[in-house]
Amino acid sequence: MHPDLHRKLAQSWLLIIALMVAALFWLLPRSQINSSVLALLPQQQTADVPQAFSDGFTQRLDRQLMWLVSPPPGAGVQPANDWLTQLQTLPELNRIAGPMDAQRQQEWGAFFFKHRNALLDDATRQRLKSGAEAQSQWILGQVYSAFSGVSGKELANDPLLLVRASQMAQQQNSAGMTLDQGWLMARDKQGRSWYLLHGELKASSYDITSAKHTVAVLSAAKDAFEARWPGAKVLGRGTIFYSNYASQQAEHDLSTIGAASVLGVFALILLIFRSVLPLLLSLLSVAIGALSGTVFTLWIFGEIHVMTLVLSTSIVGISADYTLYFLTERRVHGEMNSPQESLKKLFPALSVALLTTVAAYLMLLIAPFPGLQQLAVFAAAGLSAACITVMCWYPYLSKRLPVGPAPGLAIIMRWLLAWRSRKAVRFGLPLLILVLVVAGISRLKINDDIADLQSLPADLQQQEQQIAALTGQTNDQKWLLVYGDSTEQTLQRLEALRPKLAQAKEKGVIDGFRALSLPSQAQQQRDLSLLRQRTPQIIAQLQQAGVTVANPDLSAQTVDVPQWLNSVVSEGWRLLWLTLPDGRSATLIPVSGVHDSAAMAALAASTPGAGWIDRKTEFSSLFSQYRVYLTYLLALAVAVIAAIYLWRFRLPHGLVCLVPTLLSLGMGVAALGFSGHNLNLFSLLALILVLGIGINYTLFFTNPRGTPTTSMFAIFMAVVTTLLTFGMLVFSSTQAISSFGIVLSAGILTAFLLSPLTLPAKKRGRKK
Amino acid sequence: MKAFLFLVLTFLSVTAHAVTLEELQQRFSQVSVLRADFAQQRTISGMAQPLNSSGNLLIAQQQGLWWQQEKPFSLTLLLTEKRMVQIMAGQEPQVVTADNNPQMFQFNSLLSALFHADRKVLEENFALDFKDLGKGAWKLVLTPKVSPLNRLFRSITLNGETFLNNIDINDMQGDATHIRFFNQKTTPATLTDAEKRHFAS
Numbered sequence: 001m002h003p004d005l006h007r008k009l010a011q012s013w014l015l016i017i018a019l020m021v022a023a024l025f026w027l028l029p030r031s032q033i034n035s036s037v038l039a040l041l042p043q044q045q046t047a048d049v050p051q052a053f054s055d056g057f058t059q060r061l062d063r064q065l066m067w068l069v070s071p072p073p074g075a076g077v078q079p080a081n082d083w084l085t086q087l088q089t090l091p092e093l094n095r096i097a098g099p100m101d102a103q104r105q106q107e108w109g110a111f112f113f114k115h116r117n118a119l120l121d122d123a124t125r126q127r128l129k130s131g132a133e134a135q136s137q138w139i140l141g142q143v144y145s146a147f148s149g150v151s152g153k154e155l156a157n158d159p160l161l162l163v164r165a166s167q168m169a170q171q172q173n174s175a176g177m178t179l180d181q182g183w184l185m186a187r188d189k190q191g192r193s194w195y196l197l198h199g200e201l202k203a204s205s206y207d208i209t210s211a212k213h214t215v216a217v218l219s220a221a222k223d224a225f226e227a228r229w230p231g232a233k234v235l236g237r238g239t240i241f242y243s244n245y246a247s248q249q250a251e252h253d254l255s256t257i258g259a260a261s262v263l264g265v266f267a268l269i270l271l272i273f274r275s276v277l278p279l280l281l282s283l284l285s286v287a288i289g290a291l292s293g294t295v296f297t298l299w300i301f302g303e304i305h306v307m308t309l310v311l312s313t314s315i316v317g318i319s320a321d322y323t324l325y326f327l328t329e330r331r332v333h334g335e336m337n338s339p340q341e342s343l344k345k346l347f348p349a350l351s352v353a354l355l356t357t358v359a360a361y362l363m364l365l366i367a368p369f370p371g372l373q374q375l376a377v378f379a380a381a382g383l384s385a386a387c388i389t390v391m392c393w394y395p396y397l398s399k400r401l402p403v404g405p406a407p408g409l410a411i412i413m414r415w416l417l418a419w420r421s422r423k424a425v426r427f428g429l430p431l432l433i434l435v436l437v438v439a440g441i442s443r444l445k446i447n448d449d450i451a452d453l454q455s456l457p458a459d460l461q462q463q464e465q466q467i468a469a470l471t472g473q474t475n476d477q478k479w480l481l482v483y484g485d486s487t488e489q490t491l492q493r494l495e496a497l498r499p500k501l502a503q504a505k506e507k508g509v510i511d512g513f514r515a516l517s518l519p520s521q522a523q524q525q526r527d528l529s530l531l532r533q534r535t536p537q538i539i540a541q542l543q544q545a546g547v548t549v550a551n552p553d554l555s556a557q558t559v560d561v562p563q564w565l566n567s568v569v570s571e572g573w574r575l576l577w578l579t580l581p582d583g584r585s586a587t588l589i590p591v592s593g594v595h596d597s598a599a600m601a602a603l604a605a606s607t608p609g610a611g612w613i614d615r616k617t618e619f620s621s622l623f624s625q626y627r628v629y630l631t632y633l634l635a636l637a638v639a640v641i642a643a644i645y646l647w648r649f650r651l652p653h654g655l656v657c658l659v660p661t662l663l664s665l666g667m668g669v670a671a672l673g674f675s676g677h678n679l680n681l682f683s684l685l686a687l688i689l690v691l692g693i694g695i696n697y698t699l700f701f702t703n704p705r706g707t708p709t710t711s712m713f714a715i716f717m718a719v720v721t722t723l724l725t726f727g728m729l730v731f732s733s734t735q736a737i738s739s740f741g742i743v744l745s746a747g748i749l750t751a752f753l754l755s756p757l758t759l760p761a762k763k764r765g766r767k768k
Numbered sequence: 769m770k771a772f773l774f775l776v777l778t779f780l781s782v783t784a785h786a787v788t789l790e791e792l793q794q795r796f797s798q799v800s801v802l803r804a805d806f807a808q809q810r811t812i813s814g815m816a817q818p819l820n821s822s823g824n825l826l827i828a829q830q831q832g833l834w835w836q837q838e839k840p841f842s843l844t845l846l847l848t849e850k851r852m853v854q855i856m857a858g859q860e861p862q863v864v865t866a867d868n869n870p871q872m873f874q875f876n877s878l879l880s881a882l883f884h885a886d887r888k889v890l891e892e893n894f895a896l897d898f899k900d901l902g903k904g905a906w907k908l909v910l911t912p913k914v915s916p917l918n919r920l921f922r923s924i925t926l927n928g929e930t931f932l933n934n935i936d937i938n939d940m941q942g943d944a945t946h947i948r949f950f951n952q953k954t955t956p957a958t959l960t961d962a963e964k965r966h967f968a969s
Contacts, residue, residue, distance in 0.1 A: 127859075134859060141843055141856050144810065144821050151941030152813030181915060545840065548815060 013392040020295050027298040034303045049481050049611030053586040056578050063201040065238035068194040072231030077181050079229045080195035086221050092214045096199040099182035107568045115557045116162040118524040121169030128530050132537035140545055159549035186470040194470050205240040208247040215244045235463045249733050257728040264724035265320055282323045285386040289319040293382030297374050308374040315379050317725030319386035321718040326390050328714045334403040339395030349703035353696040354387040360692020367626055412712045419756040433663050440670020447678035448624035478594050478614045483586035487561040490585040491520035493609045511593025516573045524558050623681045630684040660754035664694045668747030677739040686743035694751030698758045719752040789898045802827045804952040811944045831967040905929045
């Protein structure tokens with residue numbers, strides 16, 4: 001390349017950098033750092049539920065909090081009241097609900113009385129359908145029973161005992177909880193009472209800053225409460241606790257792992273080069289990489305995710321590789337070649353290495369994870385910028401670099417010589433690794449379960465189990481969603497679905513479900529005609545049995561959705577109803593104890609306007625789908641590489657060159673087997689990077705213009721920096737990230753160990 | 769609520785000189801099977817005649833209570849540790865368990881408390897007033913002090929001598945129920961096969 005041209009290129013690169021800085025200042029106020037854990041998950045692909053509904057419900061449910069408070073034995077409900085008052089003073093919370101006071105209980109009964117003809121329960125409806133006899137017998141049974149408490153007043157007001165029947169049906173829904181002085185209360189096996197409270201967050205559970213604050217406030221409140229009431233216990237449940245835990249882990253990873261890896265890389269450079277200049281140059285290329293990565297990510301996505309920042313610290317190691325490769329070359333050959341000549345010598349290897357790595361990262365775009373897609377763009381833009389910086393500027397900037405032999409030359413020479421002359425190394429090492437690979441893979445389990453990607457802390461898990469045992473409500477967020485163009489259509493569809501659900505429960509497909517019990521207008525009309533048809537007979541039959549009652553009021557007492565929502569009777573149910581501004585409505589049916597998710601999906605599919613939402617199973621199947629997908633992609637990439645090798649190096653060397661690549665992939669997977677991790681989507685993503693990064697080592701060696709010793713030294717540096725950065729991920733407490741780190745470290749280390757295999761025979765061990 | 773019945777019926781076997789609640793409670797736990805007839809009269813405000821019914825009952829220490837109303841129509845109540853079942857001719861049995869309706873089932877815990885002579889639990893729910901009436905006769909007045917009992921019942925009064933003979937229940941609404949027990953038997957001390965089947969269902 002002509003020096004003038006190169007100078008022009010260097011100047012234009014400076015201009016581009018300046019533009020990027022300007023772009024960053026323009027973008028920053030217009031974009032945000034996204035800290036929502038949800039944004040990392042794939043967009044829900046529930047084709048059979050309109051997005052507005054699933055979003056609406058998800059946002060709402062993710063804000064819910066519940067507590068169970070157990071007073072010290074003998075303290076009564078006073079501590080529960082105290083906890084309630086304490087929660088009510090917290091500005092972060094809304095709509096704290098505790099006991100139902102006497103007035104609301106009265107209102108509750110009054111509403112049922114006022115609308116008794118419209119709010120028939122299933123059992124009463126069945127009795128009326130089968131004939132007057134069934135209902136009159138049932139009424140007699142209640143009246144004659146000494147302990148049912150039917151009074152003359154009740155009979156006079158509600159001769160058909162409709163209110164009594166519907167309240168009994170309501171109680172059937174109480175999931176093992178009883179009322180104690182207006183509180184919903186459950187007893188555990190030790191006989192302790194647990195009182196239930198509900199509340200709502202004002203902010204989203206997924207907002208990292210506010211979630212951290214709220215969790216801290218709640219935990220302080222809990223400590224204060226337990227200090228005031230020794231022996232009292234509080235259990236909490238809510239999405240916020242999980243998302244806060246996840247983001248705290250991420251933050252912790254970012255601060256410790258990120259810092260450790262950056263410091264490690266720079267310490268290594270100082271140690272090896274014994275000069276500040278390479279450190280500054282590495283810093284410069286890393287900084288420019290980060291600048292370009294940030295600008296492109298913000299420009300394409302309009303935001304950058306906190307987790308992207310965590311993962312992008314790992315790119316520091318790779319972007320430093322280019323600088324190190326160039327500086328090593330200059331250090332060793334600085335006296336013989338001009339910087340431009342050095343660049344010319346390294347250009348093929350540098351550019352191909354950049355291309356393969358960028359290609360590997362861009363493959364991550366295929367995975368449907370917003371976080372990984374951002375990482376891919378960040379890495380591709382960042383690495384390119386770092387590499388271009390090396391090519392354009394460093395021939396000038398490295399002029400003052402002290403010249404000297406490659407450090408550790410003797411060891412490198414011996415190592416390369418061994419590869420050439422000792423069959424034990426040349427054949428033994430690959431064979432040994434092959435044995436390890438086979439052993440590791442034989443222990444490997446495949447697991448796409450999303451739940452295994454992050455292990456929850458023991459105390460959260462324990463609370464969760466206790467709450468599930470007390471209330472019978474698990475937290476596994478599976479539900480049916482029924483929707484329609486109007487409230488009426490939605491309710492009618494719900495009515496059509498109810499018998500199917502009861503059947504599913506009978507068959508053991510599910511353990512239970514909670515569906516709101518407001519009849520549709522059509523159903524209320526049908527019930528009313530049925531009542532009017534049967535009543536004369538019922539009254540006559542009661543008369544015959546000696547129970548004289550007045551004729552009941554059979555006026556239409558219809559209830560519509562707004563009335564129901566505004567009354568006390570929908571308390572505890574309102575969350576399950578959503579009406580959009582355009583009138584479209586939906587209701588949620590939480591389902592517990594799902595034994596056959598596919599059967600539920602089929603049940604929903606067979607009902608118009610119903611969808612089965614099971615995020616966990618959905619994600620797990622999505623994971624497995626993409627894992628298979630990426631496996632094919634990886635196989636394709638390996639095939640392409642094999643073809644290129646064979647074309648460039650001919651047989652047999654082309655095949656030999658393929659050995660490090662294949663074994664590095666195998667070893668990455670085998671390491672998972674040895675460490676007891678499972679193979680999942682993230683392992684495959686890591687393998688793609690192993691391929692993309694590991695191949696660089698082969699490229700540096702097979703560069704016809706390069707010197708093996710220099711290459712070896714540059715590769716050694718590159719491996720150590722990569723291990724310092726990706727290897728650090730192993731220590732992440734998030735399982736997905738740590739298994740990602742294990743695959744990468746093991747794979748890249750193997751690629752490094754075996755890379756001398758790819759030296760052309762005549763070059764191996766030859767002096768520079 | 770049926771459990772109250774149970775609770776009070778366990779006083780059926782007492783010795784002639786037993787005049788303390790503790791002794792009564794000690795006695796009933798020694799009777800393994802008890803059979804009796806009952807006659808019940810409910811007086812409901814606003815109704816011309818009282819409602820009369822009659823039948824028999826069986827209390828087994830191990831299995832629970834079997835309450836069989838025969839007149840004026842058949843109505844069966846079964847109460848065990850785990851469930852309450854109401855059976856009427858030509859209708860689906862109505863089953864109440866601790867899971868599906870703990871509110872109604874709460875009384876079962878009272879029952880087991882009695883089995884363990886747990887006077888504390890009784891006193892958590894009622895104010896107790898026990899009177900020795902002389903000549904082996906006694907009276908126990910239970911006044912509910914927690915909801916929902918105190919919203920339903922004004923008081924429950926038990927009378928007896930060797931056995932429990934009468935229960936009087938006064939509702940808050942001014943209605944009253946009077947149950948009389950007679951023909952109490954404590955033998956045979958084991959259940960017949962037919963009786964076992966009641967509880968096996």
